[in-house]
Amino acid sequence: MRKDILNAIIQMEEVKDLVNKSEIARRFGCSYNTVTKYMSSSPKQSNARNYTSKLDNFKGIIIDKVDNYGANGRGIYNFIKERGYTGSYGTVVKFIKEYKQEEQKKATIRFETSPGLQAQVDWKEDFRIVNKNGEVFVINIFLMILGFSRYKYIELTLDKTQDTLFECILHACNSFGGVPHEVLFDNMATVVDRTASTYRSVVINSKFSQFAKDVGFSVHTCRPYRPQTKGKVECVAKLMDRLKVYNEEFETIEELDKIVNNLMQEINSEDINMIEKPVDRLKEEQKYLLSIPALEVVSPYFAKNKGYKVSKESMITYKKHKYSVPIRFIGEYLTVKENGDSLNIYYNTDLIVTHKISDKYLNYKKEHAKEILKSDALKSKTEKEIDEFIEKNLSNMDMLLE
Numbered sequence: 001m002r003k004d005i006l007n008a009i010i011q012m013e014e015v016k017d018l019v020n021k022s023e024i025a026r027r028f029g030c031s032y033n034t035v036t037k038y039m040s041s042s043p044k045q046s047n048a049r050n051y052t053s054k055l056d057n058f059k060g061i062i063i064d065k066v067d068n069y070g071a072n073g074r075g076i077y078n079f080i081k082e083r084g085y086t087g088s089y090g091t092v093v094k095f096i097k098e099y100k101q102e103e104q105k106k107a108t109i110r111f112e113t114s115p116g117l118q119a120q121v122d123w124k125e126d127f128r129i130v131n132k133n134g135e136v137f138v139i140n141i142f143l144m145i146l147g148f149s150r151y152k153y154i155e156l157t158l159d160k161t162q163d164t165l166f167e168c169i170l171h172a173c174n175s176f177g178g179v180p181h182e183v184l185f186d187n188m189a190t191v192v193d194r195t196a197s198t199y200r201s202v203v204i205n206s207k208f209s210q211f212a213k214d215v216g217f218s219v220h221t222c223r224p225y226r227p228q229t230k231g232k233v234e235c236v237a238k239l240m241d242r243l244k245v246y247n248e249e250f251e252t253i254e255e256l257d258k259i260v261n262n263l264m265q266e267i268n269s270e271d272i273n274m275i276e277k278p279v280d281r282l283k284e285e286q287k288y289l290l291s292i293p294a295l296e297v298v299s300p301y302f303a304k305n306k307g308y309k310v311s312k313e314s315m316i317t318y319k320k321h322k323y324s325v326p327i328r329f330i331g332e333y334l335t336v337k338e339n340g341d342s343l344n345i346y347y348n349t350d351l352i353v354t355h356k357i358s359d360k361y362l363n364y365k366k367e368h369a370k371e372i373l374k375s376d377a378l379k380s381k382t383e384k385e386i387d388e389f390i391e392k393n394l395s396n397m398d399m400l401l402e
Helices: 003-013 021-028 032-039 056-069 073-081 089-111 162-176 206-215 230-244 253-268 278-288 295-301 366-375 383-394
Strands: 118-130 136-146 152-157 182-185 218-221 315-318 321-324 333-339 342-347 350-356
Touching (some): 118 230, 136 230, 136 253, 136 278, 162 206, 162 278, 162 295, 253 278, 315 333
Antiparallel strands (some): 315 321, 342 350
């Protein structure tokens, strides 16, 4: 008997004795009749209810309106009152509040799963950290955590593009030694097609949907009021707290990357509730993970094959370092090619700039810096004033390559 299905039924029953059989069948890939059979094994079923409430006949309607449409208490109360409800408004509000609270607690049900069944993904966005030279690094932390073992894959990124998400997920699966059957996401723009989605029906971005199909996992998203698991949230918070102590303790992005990787190893080697380590539980979970797809299937999803998008700061990110390009290429995709200690950057087949490969985080050509400042922050200044600003600020901060 699958414990994950039975646990789902038991925890749903704790929410005012309501079980959504169709939802459970969809979530766990089984039939409606199978869920009914499992319900007969639920301890809750042996305890007949000995009370009734005026709300009983309307609970299904309320949950439908809350889950699928985001309706509020007053609107729902008026709706069911027109359909025969004779109880109070306060009773409706209390039920909705308790239901949402239980759903938030029940988010952990997805992590009390069978081995290999599920993973969750999250980003910690725009985390600011300062190196020994006073340079501010704005980074993102990608997290993917397996439900059974609690094994975490953590990666430092400089952007949150879909290409980067593809790469991080593939890196995570390689780290796990396989692919989970399903992955749960927040409603992030790189996963969800927000123009086509409604509160009731979330539409997955077509490109991401194809990626998931090629890799082998199914995509699930969270409802707006239903956070992802406490364990995942606590993991991100724990990592951020540990990262803070490294302010002014590193010089390069490579050093910071190593710090993040070491922290990942530490977290995965710590006991879960003083019982087991994620790194040990992973060995059991790996037996149930899907096989990693062949390289030729996933290689088209790596950004290096498709180009590097120019940011609003008129820079591309290459190997976790940023290099400037002319502002007319903002929003475009460029390709790169290393040539010895030089980095050639192309638009289509045209070479637009050559940088020296650097270990600096930010790398500006003087003419690009001037162009950027002239178009924005210093647009009211003279050419001479802009030149003086560049020499005084960017040169002192060691951001100019030449």
